[in-house]
Amino acid sequence: MRRVLAFIDSVSEWSGKLVSWLIMFIMGFLLIEVALRFLFNAPTIWIHELCMHLFGFFSVLAGAYVLLHKQHVKIDIIYLQFSPRVRAAIDTVTYMIFFMYIGTMFYYGTVLAIRAVELNQTVSPSPWGSPIWPLKIALPVAALLLLLQGLADFIRTVNFAVTGKEMS
Amino acid sequence: MTFEWLPIIVLVAGLMFGLISGFPMAFTLGGSSIVASWIFIGFDSLPYVATNTFGMMTNVILIAMPLFIFMACVLEKSGVTHDLYNFMHQLLGSLNGGLAMGTIAICAIIAAMSGVSTTGVVTMGIIALPIMLKMKYDKSIAIGPILAGGALGLLIPPSVSLVIYGMIARVSIGRLFAGAIIPGLILVFLYMAYVGIRCYLNPSLGPALPKEDRVPFIEKLKLAKSLVLPVLIIVSVLGSIFAGLASPTEAAAVGAGGAVLSAAINRRLSWDVLKDACFRTMSINGMIMWILFGAACFTSIFFRTGGQGLIGDMMLGLENKWLIFGIIIATLIVLGCFLDEITQIMITVPVFLPIIVHLGYDPVWFGVLFMTQVQMDYLTPPFGFTLFYLKGVAPPEVSMADIYKSILPFLCIQLFVLLLILFFPQIVLWLPEEVFALR
Amino acid sequence: APIQAKAEKTFKWQPSSWLSSGISWDTINDISKKVTEKTNGRLTMTPSSPGAIVPVPEQLEAVSMGIMQATFIWPGYFPGQLPVAFMHGDCFAAPHSIAELRYLYEEYEDGKIMKILRDAYAEHGVYLVGNLYWTLDNLMISKVPINGVDDIKGKKFRSSELIALQLAELGAGTIWVPGDEIYTMLSTGAVDAITFSHAADMVAMGFHEVTKYWIKYPTAVGPAADALIVNMKEWEAMPQDLKTILASAVANGSYRNETEADKEIGKAWEFVEKQGIEIIEWSEEDAVKLAGTARKVVPEKYLKDESFNEIFKIVEKWAMEMGYWAK
Numbered sequence: 001m002r003r004v005l006a007f008i009d010s011v012s013e014w015s016g017k018l019v020s021w022l023i024m025f026i027m028g029f030l031l032i033e034v035a036l037r038f039l040f041n042a043p044t045i046w047i048h049e050l051c052m053h054l055f056g057f058f059s060v061l062a063g064a065y066v067l068l069h070k071q072h073v074k075i076d077i078i079y080l081q082f083s084p085r086v087r088a089a090i091d092t093v094t095y096m097i098f099f100m101y102i103g104t105m106f107y108y109g110t111v112l113a114i115r116a117v118e119l120n121q122t123v124s125p126s127p128w129g130s131p132i133w134p135l136k137i138a139l140p141v142a143a144l145l146l147l148l149q150g151l152a153d154f155i156r157t158v159n160f161a162v163t164g165k166e167m168s
Numbered sequence: 169m170t171f172e173w174l175p176i177i178v179l180v181a182g183l184m185f186g187l188i189s190g191f192p193m194a195f196t197l198g199g200s201s202i203v204a205s206w207i208f209i210g211f212d213s214l215p216y217v218a219t220n221t222f223g224m225m226t227n228v229i230l231i232a233m234p235l236f237i238f239m240a241c242v243l244e245k246s247g248v249t250h251d252l253y254n255f256m257h258q259l260l261g262s263l264n265g266g267l268a269m270g271t272i273a274i275c276a277i278i279a280a281m282s283g284v285s286t287t288g289v290v291t292m293g294i295i296a297l298p299i300m301l302k303m304k305y306d307k308s309i310a311i312g313p314i315l316a317g318g319a320l321g322l323l324i325p326p327s328v329s330l331v332i333y334g335m336i337a338r339v340s341i342g343r344l345f346a347g348a349i350i351p352g353l354i355l356v357f358l359y360m361a362y363v364g365i366r367c368y369l370n371p372s373l374g375p376a377l378p379k380e381d382r383v384p385f386i387e388k389l390k391l392a393k394s395l396v397l398p399v400l401i402i403v404s405v406l407g408s409i410f411a412g413l414a415s416p417t418e419a420a421a422v423g424a425g426g427a428v429l430s431a432a433i434n435r436r437l438s439w440d441v442l443k444d445a446c447f448r449t450m451s452i453n454g455m456i457m458w459i460l461f462g463a464a465c466f467t468s469i470f471f472r473t474g475g476q477g478l479i480g481d482m483m484l485g486l487e488n489k490w491l492i493f494g495i496i497i498a499t500l501i502v503l504g505c506f507l508d509e510i511t512q513i514m515i516t517v518p519v520f521l522p523i524i525v526h527l528g529y530d531p532v533w534f535g536v537l538f539m540t541q542v543q544m545d546y547l548t549p550p551f552g553f554t555l556f557y558l559k560g561v562a563p564p565e566v567s568m569a570d571i572y573k574s575i576l577p578f579l580c581i582q583l584f585v586l587l588l589i590l591f592f593p594q595i596v597l598w599l600p601e602e603v604f605a606l607r
Numbered sequence: 608a609p610i611q612a613k614a615e616k617t618f619k620w621q622p623s624s625w626l627s628s629g630i631s632w633d634t635i636n637d638i639s640k641k642v643t644e645k646t647n648g649r650l651t652m653t654p655s656s657p658g659a660i661v662p663v664p665e666q667l668e669a670v671s672m673g674i675m676q677a678t679f680i681w682p683g684y685f686p687g688q689l690p691v692a693f694m695h696g697d698c699f700a701a702p703h704s705i706a707e708l709r710y711l712y713e714e715y716e717d718g719k720i721m722k723i724l725r726d727a728y729a730e731h732g733v734y735l736v737g738n739l740y741w742t743l744d745n746l747m748i749s750k751v752p753i754n755g756v757d758d759i760k761g762k763k764f765r766s767s768e769l770i771a772l773q774l775a776e777l778g779a780g781t782i783w784v785p786g787d788e789i790y791t792m793l794s795t796g797a798v799d800a801i802t803f804s805h806a807a808d809m810v811a812m813g814f815h816e817v818t819k820y821w822i823k824y825p826t827a828v829g830p831a832a833d834a835l836i837v838n839m840k841e842w843e844a845m846p847q848d849l850k851t852i853l854a855s856a857v858a859n860g861s862y863r864n865e866t867e868a869d870k871e872i873g874k875a876w877e878f879v880e881k882q883g884i885e886i887i888e889w890s891e892e893d894a895v896k897l898a899g900t901a902r903k904v905v906p907e908k909y910l911k912d913e914s915f916n917e918i919f920k921i922v923e924k925w926a927m928e929m930g931y932w933a934k
């Protein structure tokens with residue numbers, strides 16, 4: 001079990017770290033656009049649209065990493081008053097809502113992604129008209145990664161609530 | 169209570185549940201919206217969870233945000249901002265609270281560099297907060313100015329929110345920009361004055377540099393070279409916007425590029441610095457975006473279940489202008505708990521504006537009043553997106569309670585300026601009249 | 608008594624639009640009010656702000672999937688999902704007036720274009736109730752004089768859709784930035800010129816304060832069509848009388864658009880003239896050159912779509928008959 005949990009953790013870790021490099025590409029491409037426009041008077045029709053794609057991946061695929069590192073902000077004023085075990089018990093309940101929300105996102109995200117592939121959808125309105133399926137697939141993929149990480153955290157939480165001991 | 173209110177009550181109950189249970193805000197917003205749609209609409213409506221999240225993922229106006237975060241991370245990791253604050257501390261020498269006042273000034277400059285309000289708070293939360301805490305500033309004097317100053321991005325042009333208001337209200341965007349400048353500067357001045365007076369009365373809140381650490385004048389001059397890089401970045405970002413080289417989004421990339429270059433000039437650009445900056449930017453941006461994904465779902469269901477109609481109904485048939493302004497302000501405070509700023513403008517302006525125009529008020533004036541109010545909404549506890557974002561970037565010793573406490577005096581200042589604008593419309597209208605009378 | 612049950616069913620829609628103010632938005636409010644009244648509340652339409660329920664670029668999907676029952680669209684937002692939408696909104700900028708656009712869509716060759724459009728939307732799970740014609744008059748306004756096709760070369764334009772491709776064909780550098788950044792870019796000179804909307808919209812947002820030259824003829828796009836679309840299942844569940852009321856409300860709304868636009872846009876031109884804006888009209892020869900590029904730049908990928916291609920050929924035939932496109 002521990003090895004499975006550790007594997008899930010590392011998937012979240014690496015998916016986040018992998019997309020994190022996209023910010024350098026977003027920066028680089030936008031700088032190229034500015035340079036092309038002003039040095040060569042040759043703006044592109046594709047850079048801004050490409051950056052939209054990159055920003056989408058960058059944002060949505062970070063979800064699991066943020067969950068792994070417990071960076072999703074919570075209002076903890078009341079929560080922190082409880083003992084760690086009571087907190088774990090509360091988390092067990094709230095994780096149900098998490099699974100419901102992200103599960104819904106995964107299911108309908110998949111429906112949208114299949115439509116995008118089947119209909120060969122492209123970005124619109126846009127002069128470039130790049131395919132939109134990569135972005136549409138990113139949403140259910142991100143939701144799936146979050147579900148996995150959520151499951152790993154959930155198992156740890158339940159274990160702690162029941163036994164009072166941390167799983168490593 | 170009629171049936172019409174039930175969906176709203178369920179949604180608010182969902183938020184309250186999040187408040188008590190410590191469930192992350194992102195999932196509280198999303199989860200509440202799904203429960204509400206099950207109860208009031210049924211399963212058919214649920215695909216909106218995917219379409220609306222997708223809409224937020226592809227919202228290009230937000231691209232500037234991670235670029236500014238990246239800029240801040242690189243500047244922080246490469247020591248550029250540390251040097252800057254060191255210099256500020258030496259320069260201001262005996263002035264208590266000087267760093268917090270300097271922070272407010274930098275916030276105002278960032279507000280002029282960016283069109284989205286989030287950037288200021290997050291950027292300064294990364295750069296200034298750890299340094300001020302290290303320099304023994306009290307949490308409340310360190311956090312408050314970042315929150316209040318950061319939110320100025322909404323008011324100080326260029327402001328995406330004002331542009332959207334202009335498009336919906338059909339008023340000159342140039343006049344709105346001009347109208348927002350003086351209220352923005354008044355706020356900056358009052359924030360600084362407040363910090364100055366508090367720290368003058370109680371130096372332990374924002375201690376000046378101890379006498380033994382102060383360096384002679386010549387040494388200060390040497391330290392002044394730490395100004396060069398930050399000033400260069402500011403000039404290149406503002407310059408690229410105002411010289412017409414770049415759009416505000418592209419200017420954010422210029423800022424990020426400038427930060428990388430500065431780190432290189434400082435000889436502190438390493439693979440590790442870049443790597444850490446990328447990771448941290450991804451993490452902070454992801455935290456913010458997932459809150460916005462939740463908000464996108466929440467908004468949808470709020471309007472599906474008749475939220476907009478309720479706001480309109482409340483205003484119906486009212487003639488007393490103070491009652492009307494009271495309801496407008498109260499409505500905005502409530503909506504500010506769970507709508508992102510752009511949606512809030514899109515939704516409420518079409519409802520409020522006809523009433524305002526009917527009463528004979530200037531829509532430019534109302535736009536600036538509106539933005540002053542909206543920047544407050546994201547800072548009012550318990551639900552304020554800006555408060556959450558700062559929590560997300562702040563060092564772990566900063567609790568949500570610290571953040572709530574620190575913002576209260578600044579909210580009072582904002583309320584005061586709001587009333588000032590309400591009673592003296594010329595504060596807003598004077599500058600646009602001067603600028604555009606020339607044509 | 609299933610028939611009785613069907614007659615008593617009520618429909619509650621919250622249609623949205625892509626604009627939240629101005630002439631077309633007022634028309635949507637007007638249509639919604641009249642439909643609600645005329646059907647005695649059996650069909651209640653409460654307009655919702657753009658993006659309040661579903662973001663504008665996702666609204667075709669939303670109606671198709673039943674998240675929204677109905678909405679008003681500008682088809683130009685959806686060519687990526689439905690290729691015919693690329694022409695549906697402005698018909699390759701070929702017609703010169705609303706009357707021509709309406710005739711071409713609904714009467715030319717027995718209204719074949721409208722039939723093809725309806726079939727294409729139906730395949731997407733959406734019923735196309737009807738078009739709302741209006742004056743888009745997507746003007747070119749600029750900081751530097753543009754007196755003809757030759758002046759376009761080398762200028763930086765913020766523009767979108769078909770006209771962006773046309774301008775690029777004529778040698779302009781076209782930049783796509785979000786609408787929210789146009790004013791800032793124009794005021795700082797980051798772009799020389801834009802195409803955005805009609806004169807009344809441009810004046811309302813204060814674009815006359817940051818430009819000097821407005822081209823009155825030719826308009827970059829001219830007349831355009833919005834449309835009311837309804838989820839197919841919802842449409843099929845509706846009794847005939849509601850369908851009829853809805854279709855006639857859309858037709859009436861279309862006329863309202865036209866008269867209001869004439870009034871507002873006329874006032875706007877008078878206003879900018881007083882403001883010292885230089886109003887430019889091109890020669891007929893240059894106008895034809897600009898229009899001619901539209902047909903050349905239609906992306907290949909849309910022409911591969913059968914329905915799109917069929918419509919393109921009909922429009923081509925009509926435009927050549929009219930002398931708007933060269934043979």
Ligand code: NA
Nearest residue numbers: 279282321326
């Ligand atoms: Na700003």
Ligand code: NA
Nearest residue numbers: 504545548551
């Ligand atoms: Na709030």
